[in-house]
Amino acid sequence: MPVYERGYTHWRPSGLKALPAWLVIARRGVTGPLKRRRILLLVLLAWIPAIVKGGIIYFRLKAGNLTDLLGAGWASIGPDGFLSFLEGQRFFVFVLLAVTGAGLIATDRREGGLTLYFSRPLSLVDYLAGKAGSVLFFYLLITLLPVYVLCLEAYLIAPGATGLTMLLAIPARATFYCLLSGVSITLVLLAFSSLGKRSIFVMVWWAIMITGTEALAAIGGGLGSRGMQALNFLGQYHNLGSLVFGTAPRIDVPAPVSLVMVLVWTALALAVLRRQVRPVEVVS
Amino acid sequence: MDGTVVKVNPATGGARAAIRVADLTFGYTRRTVLHGVSFTLEGGAVGLLGPNGSGKTTLLRCLLGQVPLQAGRVEVAGFDMARQARRARARLGWMPERGGVIPGMSGVGLVAYLGELAGMPARDAMQRAHEVLHYVGLADERYRMCEDYSQGMKQRLKLAQALVHDPAWLFLDEPTSGLDPRGRAAILELIADLAGNKGLGVVLSTHLLADVEAVCREILVLREGRLLARQEVDGKARQPRQVFEVEGFGDEAAFLAGLEQLGAEVTRDNRLQLVTLDLARLDGGEAVGGDGFDPAAGTGAILEVAAATGFALRRLRRRPVTLAEEFYTLVEG
Numbered sequence: 001m002p003v004y005e006r007g008y009t010h011w012r013p014s015g016l017k018a019l020p021a022w023l024v025i026a027r028r029g030v031t032g033p034l035k036r037r038r039i040l041l042l043v044l045l046a047w048i049p050a051i052v053k054g055g056i057i058y059f060r061l062k063a064g065n066l067t068d069l070l071g072a073g074w075a076s077i078g079p080d081g082f083l084s085f086l087e088g089q090r091f092f093v094f095v096l097l098a099v100t101g102a103g104l105i106a107t108d109r110r111e112g113g114l115t116l117y118f119s120r121p122l123s124l125v126d127y128l129a130g131k132a133g134s135v136l137f138f139y140l141l142i143t144l145l146p147v148y149v150l151c152l153e154a155y156l157i158a159p160g161a162t163g164l165t166m167l168l169a170i171p172a173r174a175t176f177y178c179l180l181s182g183v184s185i186t187l188v189l190l191a192f193s194s195l196g197k198r199s200i201f202v203m204v205w206w207a208i209m210i211t212g213t214e215a216l217a218a219i220g221g222g223l224g225s226r227g228m229q230a231l232n233f234l235g236q237y238h239n240l241g242s243l244v245f246g247t248a249p250r251i252d253v254p255a256p257v258s259l260v261m262v263l264v265w266t267a268l269a270l271a272v273l274r275r276q277v278r279p280v281e282v283v284s
Numbered sequence: 285m286d287g288t289v290v291k292v293n294p295a296t297g298g299a300r301a302a303i304r305v306a307d308l309t310f311g312y313t314r315r316t317v318l319h320g321v322s323f324t325l326e327g328g329a330v331g332l333l334g335p336n337g338s339g340k341t342t343l344l345r346c347l348l349g350q351v352p353l354q355a356g357r358v359e360v361a362g363f364d365m366a367r368q369a370r371r372a373r374a375r376l377g378w379m380p381e382r383g384g385v386i387p388g389m390s391g392v393g394l395v396a397y398l399g400e401l402a403g404m405p406a407r408d409a410m411q412r413a414h415e416v417l418h419y420v421g422l423a424d425e426r427y428r429m430c431e432d433y434s435q436g437m438k439q440r441l442k443l444a445q446a447l448v449h450d451p452a453w454l455f456l457d458e459p460t461s462g463l464d465p466r467g468r469a470a471i472l473e474l475i476a477d478l479a480g481n482k483g484l485g486v487v488l489s490t491h492l493l494a495d496v497e498a499v500c501r502e503i504l505v506l507r508e509g510r511l512l513a514r515q516e517v518d519g520k521a522r523q524p525r526q527v528f529e530v531e532g533f534g535d536e537a538a539f540l541a542g543l544e545q546l547g548a549e550v551t552r553d554n555r556l557q558l559v560t561l562d563l564a565r566l567d568g569g570e571a572v573g574g575d576g577f578d579p580a581a582g583t584g585a586i587l588e589v590a591a592a593t594g595f596a597l598r599r600l601r602r603r604p605v606t607l608a609e610e611f612y613t614l615v616e617g
């Protein structure tokens with residue numbers, strides 16, 4: 001039987017509502033990795049600090065030891081405690097984003113996927129928003145979501161003691177900080193992804209960016225050089241977090257300088273993405 | 285991101301709308317690839333022929349609105365591609381030559397995903413994905429991962445993703461590249477069916493003349509970014525210089541002298557006289573509508589000369605020219 005006799009019919013729309021293109025891309029970027037066991041395991045591991053912190057909050061609140069809880073430190077339920085918690089998540093942020101985000105654009109470039117995407121009615125912004133959305137999802141999954149859960153726990157166990165701080169102030173600050181840092185970190189990762197064609201190389205560059213700049217900053221700290229500390233990639237975000245949460249600076253760099261550094265990285269990332277993400281690669 | 289959901293084909297999906305290209309000029313960095321290309325396509329299957337680097341793929345990308353136009357105007361399916369490329373792409377299908385298969389997804393998953401990106405609701409996209417994969421002959425392999433497909437299956441998969449949203453026009457870039465003869469024949473059969481029976485417009489870019497002859501009704505020939513010729517594949521040539529085979533008896537010298545007055549060049553091929561006429565120099569040589577040249581003017585002129593010189597014609601016909609001959613004549617100048 002000739003192949004064409006199997007029939008081709010024109011599509012008749014059902015009238016259902018279609019999702020925006022960026023959401024379709026983001027959904028695919030989230031559901032794909034979540035089918036992999038090692039990523040699920042990584043997410044579970046990333047939640048262990050939150051579980052531990054939750055346990056400490058529970059027992060201290062039950063014991064009525066509020067003075068300790070409201071003080072500084074990782075286990076406290078004050079602003080400093082939550083910023084410390086978010087700082088402590090940096091290893092999981094580094095690994096989980098590398099695993100889920102490094103190949104997002106690199107694979108499309110290697111496999112000629114960009115030309116397929118841009119043969120559809122979507123713009124560069126749709127494409128980037130979709131890719132960034134999936135990375136941001138994983139970032140928020142191990143940073144902001146645990147903060148919400150911990151705040152809720154504290155509020156439910158001792159509502160009178162925690163009051164509006166736990167109900168509104170900390171969740172609002174954490175939301176602002178996590179979205180700000182999350183969007184910026186995501187764009188930087190996607191920029192790296194757009195520069196390569198293989199995930200593994202993107203991961204290597206990402207590791208160098210995170211650990212390399214941190215090592216440089218540590219050396220700079222030893223030498224008393226503020227300039228070198230300003231290179232610390234994740235450190236700038238945490239320093240910015242101190243501004244948002246109203247705590248002491250995390251590194252020996254003024255918070256406005258950290259803000260400028262974050263804005264510069266974000267702008268650079270956008271410039272790279274704008275240049276690299278095209279349906280047609282021009283080889284000059 | 286404006287969150288706009290582009291509504292794709294209404295129930296009339298696949299309805300044809302013309303492609304109009306006027307004075308299109310485009311280049312990458314400092315190199316101009318297309319120079320003032322103009323043509324209009326109403327539908328059916330059209331072959332885009334040209335040697336490597338002649339600008340075929342670039343022209344297709346301009347038609348898709350994937351690159352910003354530098355000069356000229358491109359209108360596809362009623363949309364101005366300088367301003368409405370996104371909306372137009374909801375009605376266009378694109379089968380790239382290289383790549384085009386996103387790993388980590390099953391065949392049906394990939395086709396449905398790209399259908400959703402074309403503006404289809406998720407349920408419609410999945411249903412259509414099953415249908416088009418069945419149509420292209422991948423029904424049994426649709427749940428396999430794309431990266432495990434053979435080259436022939438990948439080509440079919442690429443055709444399926446181009447069809448999933450029921451486009452009005454299909455742009456195919458070397459669709460039979462890397463296929464064995466059987467796979468090639470199957471793909472060409474599908475393309476011919478889509479253009480001939482299903483009402484889709486097809487632009488087929490290739491350097492394989494046999495593919496064009498098998499599927500297309502007319503061709504556009506590009507050389508160094510310029511549209512060199514446009515003609516029908518069925519032998520109704522549109523070139524001004526055409527060759528006629530003549531055989532007869534009578535006063536041959538007078539007949540040849542009469543032909544010379546028409547500006548004809550005559551050579552002998554065994555018993556046949558091969559008369560090359562420039563139709564542009566004949567009255568009525570240009571076809572009605574100014575679209576090419578009419579071979580009937582040539583046969584009419586030769587008949588008149590034969591009648592005037594008393595030369596009895598036993599045979600007179602325009603020499604059929606193969607697409608390959610025409611192509612190489614055109615491209616090699």
